[in-house]
Amino acid sequence: MINTLQQAFRPIGSAKADPLLIILWLFLVVFAIVWIAPFVFIVFTSLKSNSIVMGSSAFSLPYPLEISNFTNAWERGNFATTAFNSALITIIKVPLGLFISAMAAYALSRIHMKFEKFFYLLILFGTMLPFQVMLAPIFQQVNAFGLINTYPGIILPYLAFGVPYQVFILYGFFSAIPKELSEAARIDGASHFTIFWRIFLPTSVPVLSALLIIDFVATWNEFAMGLVILQDPKMWTLPLGLMNFQGQFQSDYGQLNAAIIMTVLPAIIVFLMFQRYFVSGMTSGAVKE
Known part of the structure; x- marks a missing residue:
């Protein structure tokens, strides 16, 4: 895997550069981000209070952490x-x-x-x-x-x-x-x-x-x-x-x-x-x- 990454991201001017492999890795990275983003949004939102959720960006870091959301949801x-x-x-x-x-x-x-x-x-x-x-x-x-x-x-x-x-x-x-x-x-x-x-x-x-x-x-x-x-x-x-x-x-x-x-x-x-x-x-x- 490491050798593949090294070969993929050699300088474009190099004789051993593989543009197709670079495009493939870029596509995989974008695809992974698209799939991971909703889960990151859920995790961040679960650690915010309602007031912070309504007044902040969806992907802003949760602070202060509302760990009580988990215990309250579990009980309710x-x-x-x-x-x-x-x-x-x-x-x-x-x-x-x-x-x-x-x-x-x-x-x-x-x-x-x-x-x-x-x-x-x-x-x-x-x-x-x-x-x-x-x-x-x-x-x-x-x-x-x-x-x-x-x-x-x-x-x-x-x-x-x-x-x-x-x-x-x-x-x-x-x-x-x-x-x-x-x-x-x-x-x-x-x-x-x-x-x-x-x-x-x-x-x-x-x-x-x-x-x-x-x-x-x-x-x-x-x-x-x-x-x-x-x-x-x-x-x-x-x-x-x-x-x-x-x-x-x-x-x-x-x-x-x-x-x-x-x-x-x-x-x-x-x-x-x-x-x-x-x-x-x-x-x-x-x-x-």
Whole structure:
């Protein structure tokens, strides 16, 4: 990376100057600024009082710091309850969905059975259905089971719409693993579950980490399905709590932006923890070695 930057920003008159690379880096810098600017605005506003927000520039440094915006927003918005609900739903749904998807992908890629291609295409068809058009049928089905305003009532639909995409990604990764590994283990007497647990799962850590990031962010930020199924305020997740807080305190800009930061912060932390696996994980299995 350092060598690339040095080559890119050599004097223009130099024989080794690369104008195209310079233009590319300038474009990336501008693009990064455009994406970072709104977040900087939210952070600065969350640390200002209303009087300072109304009387200063949007990107002026916050002084004095209004740290109380975070504590006041947390208490007034009842975010302790919504954060607990979001954390519980996400902690159950994300690992469970990845485990189910990994087992299904292993079965489809390594266990030969009748109509295996049909089952794979049937699962793949699930990735083509936008859940927005399924909200009414999902509500009727969940209501018929008596699961409205319950954790299973929201986790099960999340699993149903998350598993197909994960199976699609993991199937491609598992298919790229040499069959000799599983065949040798089978000859030694290992069961399919042992092969899956001791060989396939350890080798799929990068792709599982990438899927964990995507699934965590999608589940943590999901709004529409939660709005339909979780009607009791005591069962609301963070996005629903943020919507309610915005409706009540939309003129309190400091606390509103503090609530936004508290809502998205866990997703940012998870991404930073696993981001080094993200690119390698999403491209794993694309090319067989």
